[in-house]
Amino acid sequence: MTRDVSLRQLRYFxxxxxxxxxxxxxxDEHVSQSAVTNAILGLEAQLGVRLFDRHPHxxxxxxxxxxxxxxxxxVLDTLDDALREPGFQRYALRGSVRIAASYTVLGYFxxxxxxxxxxxxxxxxxxxxxxxxxxxxxxxxSGDVEMGVALISNMERRSRFDHHVLVKSRRQLWTASDHPxxxxxxxTLADVAAYPYILLEMDEGEQSTLGYWQKHAAARxxxxxxxxxxxxxxxxxxxxxxxxxxxxxxxxxxSLEGKKIEATPLADxxxxxxxxxxWHPRAALAKPANxxxxxxxxxxxx
Numbered sequence: 376m377t378r379d380v381s382l383r384q385l386r387y388f389x390x391x392x393x394x395x396x397x398x399x400x401x402x403d404e405h406v407s408q409s410a411v412t413n414a415i416l417g418l419e420a421q422l423g424v425r426l427f428d429r430h431p432h433x434x435x436x437x438x439x440x441x442x443x444x445x446x447x448x449x450v451l452d453t454l455d456d457a458l459r460e461p462g463f464q465r466y467a468l469r470g471s472v473r474i475a476a477s478y479t480v481l482g483y484f485x486x487x488x489x490x491x492x493x494x495x496x497x498x499x500x501x502x503x504x505x506x507x508x509x510x511x512x513x514x515x516x517s518g519d520v521e522m523g524v525a526l527i528s529n530m531e532r533r534s535r536f537d538h539h540v541l542v543k544s545r546r547q548l549w550t551a552s553d554h555p556x557x558x559x560x561x562x563t564l565a566d567v568a569a570y571p572y573i574l575l576e577m578d579e580g581e582q583s584t585l586g587y588w589q590k591h592a593a594a595r596x597x598x599x600x601x602x603x604x605x606x607x608x609x610x611x612x613x614x615x616x617x618x619x620x621x622x623x624x625x626x627x628x629x630s631l632e633g634k635k636i637e638a639t640p641l642a643d644x645x646x647x648x649x650x651x652x653x654w655h656p657r658a659a660l661a662k663p664a665n666x667x668x669x670x671x672x673x674x675x676x677x
Contacts, residue, residue, distance in 0.1 A: 380421055382454070385447050387414040388426065392444045395433040395545055395623075395640060431560045433640040435547065438628045452491065455674070470663040471500040475511040476524040479578040480650050482605075483625050484542065485524060492670050499663045508579060512536070515653055521664040524671075528649035529579045536653040539668075541675040543647040544622035545640075551615040552635040561642035564594040564620075571599030571617035575608050584620070587645055606631055622648040 390400035391411060401408040419426050426440035436444055476485055481503075489501060506514065508530070511523040515536060527538055548562055556562045556570065574581055574596070581601075588596055599617045602608050605625060612619055613634030626638050652671060654660060660668065 380418065382451075384414040384418055385451060387411045388418055389444065389447050389451060391415060391427065391434060392436055392440070395435065395547070397434060430640055435638050435640065436628075438635070441626075441628050452487070452674070467498065468496050468663055468666055469498040470661065471502050472522065472661075472663045472667045473502040473504070473520045474522045474524060474667070475504045475506045475514050475520040477506065477508050477511060477526060477578055479526060479625065480524050481505060484650055488671060488674055491674060492667060495670065496663070496666060499666065501667075512653070515655055518655065518658060521654065521658075521660060522667060523653040524650070525653070526578055526583075526648060527651040527653065528646065529583055530653075533653075535656075537656045538651055538653045539672055540649050540651040541671060542624070542650050544624040544650070545647050546620050546622050546645045547626070547638040548618060548620055548641050549612050549626070550618045550637050550639065551613055552637055554615065554618065554637070556618065557637060557639060562639065563642045564588065564591045564645075567618060567620065567641075568594040568597060570597065572596035573600045573602065573608050573611050573617040573619045574598050575603070575605065575619065575621060576601055577603045577605070583648070591643060609636060610634070612636055620645065624648060624650070 387400060387404055387406070387410065390403050391397055394400050394403065397408050397411050397415075401411045404411065415426060422439075422443070424439040425437050426443060427434040428437055489503075493499075493501065504514075504520065508525045511520070511525050512530070512535070514520040515523045524541075527533060527540065548556065548567060550556050554570075556566060559566060574584060584596070588594065600611055602611070608619060609627065609630040610632060611617055613630035613632070613636050620641070623638070626636075628636055628638075630636060652668060654664075654668065
């Protein structure tokens with residue numbers, strides 16, 4: 376069955392999953408939208424499952440598509456590492472890198488990348504510290520850590536540091552599988568405001584959430600629950616206690632109890648969540664830290 380699946384199809388599928396729009400995936404891959412559409416239709420025919428739900432303003436992964444996307448990312452990442460390996464292995468590096476990272480990036484973004492870095496540089500020790508973003512900024516500024524990895528979309532003064540955005544993760548509406556908002560072709564924040572809202576408070580979630588809500592004068596979230604637990608939030612959403620808007624980085628289609636969670640694009644322009652690296656603008660990075668920085672930039676696509 377898989378002998379007719381090409382790497383091109385996998386790249387186009389991954390681009391559509393990443394952007395949530397076939398047109399944007401086509402732009403990223405420098406091909407026509409019909410090429411992306413045909414690649415996805417071919418994959419769905421080969422696999423015998425629907426990989427995306429189609430909406431007027433984009434596409435979202437089905438549970439089967441979400442699982443397939445995880446495997447596809449493994450394939451593409453492994454290929455990318457293999458092609459880049461000679462460059463990364465030019466120098467037999469030894470030493471350590473002191474890195475501070477925040478909760479969200481530690482839990483949902485960094486682990487796979489750290490494992491890939493360790494395979495490239497087995498003699499480099501990663502000294503990893505869990506910190507909130509303001510503490511990360513202070514630690515980088517003082518020289519206590521060499522690199523910080525955090526949600527830099529929450530930073531007020533990025534210009535204080537040298538920085539690089541590693542990923543922009545779109546925010547979507549999360550609901551239970553039978554929620555009335557799913558019947559709307561393109562729900563707005565005003566539509567969402569009519570239902571109980573579950574606010575995630577970890578990693579400055581309240582600040583960032585209310586920040587983009589406040590730009591829509593006609594809509595305010597009706598906050599019914601606040602929580603610092605992602606799994607508690609998933610359970611509340613899946614059981615219909617409320618809805619939320621969160622990024623694809625932390626999306627999972629099921630709660631711990633096995634209840635379905637739907638993710639739907641919003642009609643309003645909600646800013647993406649940006650995760651990235653910061654480092655001191657005037658401090659020369661040691662070779663292991665510089666290798667980590669370059670690896671992360673290449674591994675995340677640029």
